[in-house]
Amino acid sequence: MNLRRLRAIVRRVVAEVRRDRPSLALLFIAPIVVTGLLTFILREAETPDVTAVLVASADTPGPVVAAIEGALERGGIKTVQFDEATARVNVAHNPGWVAILLPPNLAGGTITLVTNGLNPSAEGAQIGAVQRVLVGAAVAAAGARAPTIAHETVYGTPSTDPMVPFAPAIVAFFLYFFVYLLTGISFLRERTGGTLERLMATPVTRSEVVTGYAIGFALFATIQVAVVLTWALGAIHVPALGPIPEFAIGLGIPVAGSPLIAFLVVVLLGLGAVSLGIFLSTFARTELQVIQFIPVVLVPQFLLSGVLFPVETLPAVVRPLVAVMPLGYAVDALRQVFIGGADLASGALQGDLFVLALVAVLFAWVASLTIRREVV
Amino acid sequence: MDAAIRAVALVKHFGVVAAVDGLTFDLAPGRIYGLLGPNGSGKTTLIRLLTGMTRPTSGQAEVLGVAMPNRPNLARIGYMTQADGIYPALTAGENVQFFAAAYGIEDMARVREALALVDLADREKTIAATLSGGQRRRLSLACALVHQPEVLFLDEPTVGVDPLLRVQFWAHFRKLADAGTTIVVSSHVMDEADRCDELLFMRAGKVIARGSGATLREQAGTKDLEAAFLHFAGVGAVAA
Numbered sequence: 001m002n003l004r005r006l007r008a009i010v011r012r013v014v015a016e017v018r019r020d021r022p023s024l025a026l027l028f029i030a031p032i033v034v035t036g037l038l039t040f041i042l043r044e045a046e047t048p049d050v051t052a053v054l055v056a057s058a059d060t061p062g063p064v065v066a067a068i069e070g071a072l073e074r075g076g077i078k079t080v081q082f083d084e085a086t087a088r089v090n091v092a093h094n095p096g097w098v099a100i101l102l103p104p105n106l107a108g109g110t111i112t113l114v115t116n117g118l119n120p121s122a123e124g125a126q127i128g129a130v131q132r133v134l135v136g137a138a139v140a141a142a143g144a145r146a147p148t149i150a151h152e153t154v155y156g157t158p159s160t161d162p163m164v165p166f167a168p169a170i171v172a173f174f175l176y177f178f179v180y181l182l183t184g185i186s187f188l189r190e191r192t193g194g195t196l197e198r199l200m201a202t203p204v205t206r207s208e209v210v211t212g213y214a215i216g217f218a219l220f221a222t223i224q225v226a227v228v229l230t231w232a233l234g235a236i237h238v239p240a241l242g243p244i245p246e247f248a249i250g251l252g253i254p255v256a257g258s259p260l261i262a263f264l265v266v267v268l269l270g271l272g273a274v275s276l277g278i279f280l281s282t283f284a285r286t287e288l289q290v291i292q293f294i295p296v297v298l299v300p301q302f303l304l305s306g307v308l309f310p311v312e313t314l315p316a317v318v319r320p321l322v323a324v325m326p327l328g329y330a331v332d333a334l335r336q337v338f339i340g341g342a343d344l345a346s347g348a349l350q351g352d353l354f355v356l357a358l359v360a361v362l363f364a365w366v367a368s369l370t371i372r373r374e375v376v
Numbered sequence: 377m378d379a380a381i382r383a384v385a386l387v388k389h390f391g392v393v394a395a396v397d398g399l400t401f402d403l404a405p406g407r408i409y410g411l412l413g414p415n416g417s418g419k420t421t422l423i424r425l426l427t428g429m430t431r432p433t434s435g436q437a438e439v440l441g442v443a444m445p446n447r448p449n450l451a452r453i454g455y456m457t458q459a460d461g462i463y464p465a466l467t468a469g470e471n472v473q474f475f476a477a478a479y480g481i482e483d484m485a486r487v488r489e490a491l492a493l494v495d496l497a498d499r500e501k502t503i504a505a506t507l508s509g510g511q512r513r514r515l516s517l518a519c520a521l522v523h524q525p526e527v528l529f530l531d532e533p534t535v536g537v538d539p540l541l542r543v544q545f546w547a548h549f550r551k552l553a554d555a556g557t558t559i560v561v562s563s564h565v566m567d568e569a570d571r572c573d574e575l576l577f578m579r580a581g582k583v584i585a586r587g588s589g590a591t592l593r594e595q596a597g598t599k600d601l602e603a604a605f606l607h608f609a610g611v612g613a614v615a616a
Contacts, residue, residue, distance in 0.1 A: 193459065193460075193461065193462075193463075193464075194457050194458075194459030194460060194461035195461045195462065197461060198455065198457055198461035198475070198519070199475075199478060200429065201427055201429060201450060201455040201457075202450055202451075202475065202478035202479050203447055203448055203450045203451045203478070204478045205447070
């Protein structure tokens with residue numbers, strides 16, 4: 001090994017990286033942002049806001065109900081009292097509401113907690129908060145041994161399939177990720193290969209370019225989603241054949257709502273991702289730089305959109321960021337469809353769809369501004 | 377006859393640098409004009425101003441009587457950029473077809489005609505990435521010609537093109553000009569300049585001389601254009 005030649009190579013590598021300022025910045029900023037955010041989320045995870053709906057049976061002694069209510073309020077849990085039907089309706093529509101159905105006799109009875117079941121990991125934290133207060137209060141009030149606590153959900157059954165809450169989030173995330181990557185790189189090639197300049201020398205309008213890209217990639221996004229959804233939701237049973245035993249193709253994740261509505265959600269998300277790719281390709285000079293945007297742009301969305309960590313337990317400081325993560329609206333919408341069986345009449349789903357459509361349109365406009373030409 | 381291309385006190389600044397520094401000229405239809413000058417003399421910026429790809433700092437650029445930038449007018453203009461500007465994953469035919477469609481032409485006969493014009497008829501189904509450098513250059517020209525523009529801007533069309541192909545290119549240009557197309561070719565290669573009807577010598581954003589090759593040589597009293605250029609550029613000592 002010749003040290004001079006070696007030194008020359010080392011020098012060249014260092015010089016190249018030093019000149020590539022975006023890469024250099026990302027080399028340090030990306031890990032700081034990602035590890036910082038992750039640590040923050042895990043360390044500062046907050047007890048979610050819980051509203052307890054106390055439902056007393058006709059035979060539950062009044063003083064016991066009052067004692068439990070007092071204990072919950074002291075524990076920082078807002079408490080209201082409804083009859084069981086009203087309580088269930090409220091729980092179904094309000095994430096963060098837990099109905100507490102009290103038995104006639106606390107001693108040896110079973111307290112049933114009802115949550116809406118859309119976001120099991122967030123509800124786990126909510127139930128934990130209620131349960132801690134409840135057990136102590138019940139023992140003190142009834143002066144008996146601790147009651148049994150059961151959990152049921154309005155949608156789905158609790159803890160049947162651990163994959164259920166993640167499937168919608170993962171479908172949304174991968175779509176977002178790949179559509180961004182494909183568009184970002186192919187649009188970068190348009191910019192660097194001179195074809196965009198040439199295209200801008202034709203009567204083609206900028207909005208035609210962005211819309212054309214969106215439709216073209218939406219086509220592939222649609223196929224991707226169709227394949228992933230079929231794989232995730234389907235379970236095609238292949239009967240036993242000779243020595244080969246019976247088996248199923250697909251993950252067979254149960255879905256409560258219409259796959260077509262889920263489709264609409266991801267298509268809107270994909271359109272936003274196309275525009276994001278076009279927009280960010282402005283700031284990249286090489287394909288490597290398009291990839292380097294991932295930790296800065298996509299990973300925070302992954303962390304803050306409830307894909308793995310429930311939005312409800314995120315530290316209050318980053319909570320406002322959640323509102324501006326397009327992915328979050330898609331994850332929420334898909335959970336409502338998959339687990340809650342929401343249809344287009346659902347107000348919450350309409351809200352998510354509206355935001356996703358708005359993001360798609362807004363980003364398309366911003367993306368078209370990054371295509372430089374003097375005439376629109 | 378009215379000018380095909382007109383510049384009126386055209387100025388383009390990049391920061392403090394004047395890339396195009398107050399140009400006024402008329403170019404007549406059906407002629408081949410050569411923009412000649414060293415790198416950085418403002419040739420490409422002038423072409424970008426005339427095609428409306430960039431807006432002048434002051435002054436006006438007009439093509440076919442329409443002030444640029446003007447999007448609809450681009451349908452009457454052809455522009456071959458310095459970079460090939462073709463899609464490597466598409467076939468030669470698909471490339472021409474795409475740009476034809478961008479100009480509003482969906483007729484495959486026109487696509488084949490453009491390919492034949494640059495001698496690539498037999499390459500219609502070849503992926504552009506696998507074409508040779510010269511073939512890609514020709515394909516790029518076909519993409520700029522397919523809509524039969526009235527005005528054609530060619531930014532260094534013969535860079536990296538072998539002598540034989542260069543002769544073919546110029547034969548195409550002449551044929552188009554004879555059919556009425558106004559052609560503006562930029563080049564820093566002086567030996568092809570004589571094929572233009574008229575030359576505009578450019579230096580530091582200004583036109584320092586204009587005329588046919590013969591006229592310019594005569595005025596400068598030099599045998600070749602290179603020496604003539606140096607004469608007009610004020611580097612007189614070399615002119616002898």
